[in-house]
Amino acid sequence: MDSQTLFYIFSKTFKNLECYCVSGAVMDNIVSFKGKTPKIDPSAYIDASAKIIGDVDIGKHASVWTGAVLRADENSIRIESEVAVLENAFLEAPREFELIIEKGTLVAHGAILHGCSVLKETMVGIGAIVLDGAVVGEGSIIGAASLVPEGKIIPPRSIFIGSPGKVLRAVTEEDFQRVRGYHNRVKEKAKEYKKILG
Numbered sequence: 001m002d003s004q005t006l007f008y009i010f011s012k013t014f015k016n017l018e019c020y021c022v023s024g025a026v027m028d029n030i031v032s033f034k035g036k037t038p039k040i041d042p043s044a045y046i047d048a049s050a051k052i053i054g055d056v057d058i059g060k061h062a063s064v065w066t067g068a069v070l071r072a073d074e075n076s077i078r079i080e081s082e083v084a085v086l087e088n089a090f091l092e093a094p095r096e097f098e099l100i101i102e103k104g105t106l107v108a109h110g111a112i113l114h115g116c117s118v119l120k121e122t123m124v125g126i127g128a129i130v131l132d133g134a135v136v137g138e139g140s141i142i143g144a145a146s147l148v149p150e151g152k153i154i155p156p157r158s159i160f161i162g163s164p165g166k167v168l169r170a171v172t173e174e175d176f177q178r179v180r181g182y183h184n185r186v187k188e189k190a191k192e193y194k195k196i197l198g
Contacts, residue, residue, distance in 0.1 A: 033073045041081075045194040050085075055093070059083070059103075063190035075099070075115070083107070084186040097132050106183045108144070116148070119156070123179045129163075136160075139171055141179060 029046070030038050033054040040046060040056075045063040052064065054072035059081035064070065067088040070077050075093035080103040085091065089111045093099040097115030104121040107113065111124045115132035118124060122136050125144035130136060134148045137156035142148060147163040154160050157171040 045190040082187060104183060139176055141171055
């Protein structure tokens, strides 16, 4: 077989593959799985590059940012109102545990939440990991890159730091208001993005 024939076959194959990818393989970022379709409040902002799969419920004025993945193909994920899930965070509900994030929580860049419950007005820091069955108490702060082990119960208003982590001290009112400030800035930014990008 001469080089011209080989080039023709390669070009034809590549062209067909490209057409297939454009028309068939490019999937929407909101994905139904096993009869479960994500439910997203119309006021929520979902970045076009985020991936929302299966039994996910996202509440009012929540936001899910660039590259974040929420996968609920075995159990459910519940994102309450005004929760912000920032860039490249990964959230999964394994078979044994649903995943719940309560109102007003901020999940920072690159955090991993797996089958846990994060109670309201908490901040999960950059790159932190919260594992199966853990419960993070209301108004707490999980430090950047910290590990919350399986089944760990963190009291309300705790600063939890380390890998594996421990409670460092109680959250002061100053700490709490600083975190609320971060959260409010993200909430306002999400409104801008939704207005401009839809």
